[in-house]
Amino acid sequence: xxxxxxxxxxxxxxxxxxxxxxxxxxxxxxxxxxxxxxxxxxxxxxxxxxxxxxxxxxxxxxxxxxxxxxxxxxxxxxxxxxxxxxxxxxxxxxxxxxxxxxxxxxxxxxxxxxxxxxxxxxxxxxxxxxxxxxxxxxxxxxxxxxxxxxxxxxxxxxxxxxxxxxxxxxxxxxxxxxxxxxxxxxxxxxxxxxxxxxxxxxxxxxxxxxxxxxxxxxxxxxxxxxxxxxxxxxxxxxxxxxxxxxxxxxxxxxxxxxxxxxxxxxxxxxxxxxxxxxxxxxxxxxxxxxxxxxxxxxxxxxxxxxxxxxxxxxxxxxxxxxxxxxxxxxxxxxxxxxxxxxxxxxxxxxxxxxxxxxxxxxxxxxxxxxxxxxxxxxxxxxxxxxxxxxxxxxxxxxxxxxxxxxxxxxxxxxxxxxxxxxxxxxxxxxxxxxxxxxxxxxxxxxxxxxxxxxxxxxxxxxxxxxxxxxxxxxxxxxxxxxxxxxxxxxxxxxxxxxxxxxxxxxxxxxxxxxxxxxxxxxxxxxxxxxxxxxxx
Amino acid sequence: xxxxxxxxxxxxxxxxxxxxxxxxxxxxxxxxxxxxxxxxxxxxxxxxxxxxxxxxxxxxxxxxxxxxxxxxxxxxxxxxxxxxxxxxxxxxxxxxxxxxxxxxxxxxxxxxxxxxxxxxxxxxxxxxxxxxxxxxxxxxxxxxxxxxxxxxxxxxxxxxxxxxxxxxxxxxxxxxxxxxxxxxxxxxxxxxxxxxxxxxxxxxxxxxxxxxxxxxxxxxxxxxxxxxxxxxxxxxxxxxxxxxxxxxxxxxxxxxxxxxxxxxxxxxxxxxxxxxxxxxxxxxxxxxxxxxxxxxxxxxxxxxxxxxxxxxxxxxxxxxxxxxxxxxxxxxxxxxxxxxxxx
Numbered sequence: 001x002x003x004x005x006x007x008x009x010x011x012x013x014x015x016x017x018x019x020x021x022x023x024x025x026x027x028x029x030x031x032x033x034x035x036x037x038x039x040x041x042x043x044x045x046x047x048x049x050x051x052x053x054x055x056x057x058x059x060x061x062x063x064x065x066x067x068x069x070x071x072x073x074x075x076x077x078x079x080x081x082x083x084x085x086x087x088x089x090x091x092x093x094x095x096x097x098x099x100x101x102x103x104x105x106x107x108x109x110x111x112x113x114x115x116x117x118x119x120x121x122x123x124x125x126x127x128x129x130x131x132x133x134x135x136x137x138x139x140x141x142x143x144x145x146x147x148x149x150x151x152x153x154x155x156x157x158x159x160x161x162x163x164x165x166x167x168x169x170x171x172x173x174x175x176x177x178x179x180x181x182x183x184x185x186x187x188x189x190x191x192x193x194x195x196x197x198x199x200x201x202x203x204x205x206x207x208x209x210x211x212x213x214x215x216x217x218x219x220x221x222x223x224x225x226x227x228x229x230x231x232x233x234x235x236x237x238x239x240x241x242x243x244x245x246x247x248x249x250x251x252x253x254x255x256x257x258x259x260x261x262x263x264x265x266x267x268x269x270x271x272x273x274x275x276x277x278x279x280x281x282x283x284x285x286x287x288x289x290x291x292x293x294x295x296x297x298x299x300x301x302x303x304x305x306x307x308x309x310x311x312x313x314x315x316x317x318x319x320x321x322x323x324x325x326x327x328x329x330x331x332x333x334x335x336x337x338x339x340x341x342x343x344x345x346x347x348x349x350x351x352x353x354x355x356x357x358x359x360x361x362x363x364x365x366x367x368x369x370x371x372x373x374x375x376x377x378x379x380x381x382x383x384x385x386x387x388x389x390x391x392x393x394x395x396x397x398x399x400x401x402x403x404x405x406x407x408x409x410x411x412x413x414x415x416x417x418x419x420x421x422x423x424x425x426x427x428x429x430x431x432x433x434x435x436x437x438x439x440x441x442x443x444x445x446x447x448x449x450x451x452x453x454x455x456x457x458x459x460x461x462x463x464x465x466x467x468x469x470x471x472x473x474x475x476x477x478x479x480x481x482x483x484x485x486x487x488x489x490x491x492x493x494x495x496x497x498x499x500x501x502x503x504x505x506x507x508x509x510x511x512x513x514x515x516x517x518x519x520x521x522x523x524x525x526x527x528x529x530x531x532x533x534x535x536x
Numbered sequence: 537x538x539x540x541x542x543x544x545x546x547x548x549x550x551x552x553x554x555x556x557x558x559x560x561x562x563x564x565x566x567x568x569x570x571x572x573x574x575x576x577x578x579x580x581x582x583x584x585x586x587x588x589x590x591x592x593x594x595x596x597x598x599x600x601x602x603x604x605x606x607x608x609x610x611x612x613x614x615x616x617x618x619x620x621x622x623x624x625x626x627x628x629x630x631x632x633x634x635x636x637x638x639x640x641x642x643x644x645x646x647x648x649x650x651x652x653x654x655x656x657x658x659x660x661x662x663x664x665x666x667x668x669x670x671x672x673x674x675x676x677x678x679x680x681x682x683x684x685x686x687x688x689x690x691x692x693x694x695x696x697x698x699x700x701x702x703x704x705x706x707x708x709x710x711x712x713x714x715x716x717x718x719x720x721x722x723x724x725x726x727x728x729x730x731x732x733x734x735x736x737x738x739x740x741x742x743x744x745x746x747x748x749x750x751x752x753x754x755x756x757x758x759x760x761x762x763x764x765x766x767x768x769x770x771x772x773x774x775x776x777x778x779x780x781x782x783x784x785x786x787x788x789x790x791x792x793x794x795x796x797x798x799x800x801x802x803x804x805x806x807x808x809x810x811x812x813x814x815x816x817x818x819x820x821x822x823x824x825x826x827x828x829x830x831x832x833x834x835x836x837x838x839x840x841x842x843x844x845x846x847x848x849x850x851x852x853x854x855x856x857x858x859x860x861x862x863x864x865x866x867x868x869x870x871x872x873x874x875x876x877x878x879x
Contacts, residue, residue: 002756005812013752021755024757026588182713204773232620236612237620255612256612258611260582261583293791298779305784347555347715347718379555381773381828385836385853388548389836389851421716424817430723431723435545435746438745438747438810
């Protein structure tokens with residue numbers, strides 16, 4: 001059930017519209033609900049050939065020899081494709097936007113770097129014939145030690161995974177092995193914080209699990225062109241990638257897509273099109289290359305497992321004065337898009353909060369597992385999990401209602417963000433207010449009156465001159481510039497409203513707090529109105 | 537042995553479009569000789585409703601009924617370049633490109649109508665129902681169909697337009713991370729209510745309540761479908777899914793949907809949603825985009841709700857019954873946050 005709250009921010013909108021804002025039925029609804037929308041695999045061709053991939057059984061191994069003689073003679077086999085047959089075997093997806101080095105082969109040459117890496121492709125008259133031929137291929141491997149943990153991979157002497165990045169980290173700006181974010185002086189602020197909270201979070205790899213697995217059909221057209229029916233999420237991205245790998249002018253490729261059975265980020269990598277096109281060129285016949293469910297689940301790229309350490313410096317009045325993040329993106333054996341996600345992650349730190357001192361190092365790390373790729377919320381989902389669990393712990397530590405603690409620190413129009421851009425068009429506070437109202441989550445009056453549009457500004461982050469010092473642990477009233485009265489955040493609340501919370505001692509001795517204004521309970525941990533009692 | 541209820545919250549924002557920008561999309565709009573419009577794109581409709589959103593934006597900008605616009609997409613021979621359907625960029629980037637193309641087409645349409653009505657184009661308006669009329673004098677009007685026929689066969693004009701939208705690529709300062717990651721952000725707050733069985737470690741998500749701020753809901757039904765579906769994915773991420781259950785150990789990877797756990801219909805809970813609209817300065821009609829963000833707040837909200845229910849923090853996803861039972865054992869049993877020692 002969805003409710004449009006047109007009353008909020010109404011003064012910023014022109015709602016005098018005729019088509020926008022209406023729940024118009026989708027243009028493709030009839031096709032979808034009657035099962036007549038055409039997916040890539042709904043196209044039928046006479047003499048269709050099928051491409052199947054022989055994959056590495058090892059996480060890391062040297063290829064000594066490949067014997068495909070028996071497979072080449074097997075019934076129905078039209079062509080065996082080896083690395084040497086691929087015109088431009090080494091590629092990296094983001095080379096299209098000049099980001100990173102070519103590091104991933106279409107078919108492995110001398111080394112395999114993850115279990116499931118493609119080694120040889122077989123093109124045959126049926127999927128069964130192709131699979132039976134795969135079983136006849138003999139590859140002699142020399143297993144090598146492998147590394148699976150991002151922090152192990154960064155240790156001196158760790159197994160080197162990726163030949164283009166021998167130190168197991170993506171190179172940023174030809175200079176650093178990580179993406180930096182520096183704002184204010186986090187270490188100085190930690191020394192002044194009442195509470196320091198240092199925690200570790202681990203995101204799991206996740207499979208996109210689309211109903212339709214990755215796939216494509218490449219069909220030789222007249223005049224030297226090829227028509228490619230594809231499940232891609234990014235038509236020209238896939239077209240240009242396939243053109244590069246096949247060393248073809250892009251206008252020899254005609255890509256047709258558009259109805260996709262679920263993507264979620266897993267259909268950007270162009271896993272099938274380049275070899276399907278190559279096979280169609282080599283055989284002169286239409287070729288289908290589609291991943292089986294097993295391949296999709298284990299060897300189609302997943303969401304990466306990100307490890308994130310978050311350290312917060314918090315004052316007893318609930319202000320977060322410092323946040324330090326160390327994040328490790330498990331890119332798997334090759335880069336694909338994880339290098340990009342790490343920058344996006346750094347840009348997102350410290351979350352939608354105004355914190356005057358922020359420090360982050362974000363690493364894109366290579367390990368011997370299936371290369372990770374984009375997935376819904378790429379670079380941000382794991383960080384949000386870490387930051388929002390951290391916010392909950394912070395609220396408990398200072399004894400403030402977890403929603404109020406977020407609102408207290410929420411960014412507002414005019415605040416300076418850690419990547420040094422002024423916040424505008426903020427609405428976190430309003431979302432919190434509306435969700436609280438709907439869920440009967442009690443908020444105190446001053447939080448119900450708070451606004452993203454008032455009270456923000458340079459003073460909250462000392463945006464200019466001296467950010468080396470955290471703001472002194474001043475009473476709350478001083479943390480914001482004198483705002484319009486209704487938006488004023490204060491912390492007044494009877495201390496007797498609840499028993500004192502069992503707060504942990506600060507890890508560093510807190511400096512004596514400034515004298516609170518009369519009536520303030522600054523520094524006195526309070527008990528949350530929501531989490532204070534066990535709900536049944 | 538008991539079932540414990542708790543609730544948890546998360547507040548998030550989400551950047552719209554590819555980080556740092558530099559991700560263009562183009563659109564072409566043209567009328568056929570009888571005043572029906574085609575939008576040509578190469579953008580992909582993943583099921584999220586790209587075609588419908590761009591169709592409504594085009595109709596609104598042209599000033600014609602939505603039925604008179606058809607979106608043709610995902611053919612590289614006819615659709616101009618689009619970076620792709622990812623990074624929550626469809627509504628914002630492609631929507632803006634379509635708007636620009638529709639504006640150009642509308643200008644020609646109004647000129648052609650002005651010539652037919654022998655007035656100044658500036659004195660004309662569309663009625664949104666298929667006619668163009670003189671402002672303040674609706675009886676002096678002409679149908680879009682007649683304008684298109686006149687433009688094609690009499691005036692020799694193409695009622696068409698080109699559009700591109702590009703947020704210029706931002707530099708990144710290698711030392712400080714100073715950058716312009718995005719031009720606008722969507723926002724959300726989500727409250728999850730769970731029930732945790734301290735004997736089995738099972739977690740049932742009972743209810744979600746949320747507020748999303750998305751700039752402008754171009755089509756509220758499509759927004760709802762995204763937010764509801766996305767919250768299921770978030771719940772699935774929080775409690776069920778992993779292709780590597782012992783990560784970073786690579787053992788026991790699932791191979792199919794029998795082995796890969798996801799919630800079933802019985803695990804889905806009611807989701808009460810509010811949508812707020814604070815228009816983005818550079819969004820089409822202010823729109824940002826709900827695409828990716830709708831899964832994000834669910835993961836931490838569920839984790840925080842579990843803590844609220846039984847007093848244990850599980851900081852490694854997914855939060856399986858095994859992890860909950862081990863944590864409960866380590867802490868000596870379940871207890872709500874009231875008695876949970878703060879960490």
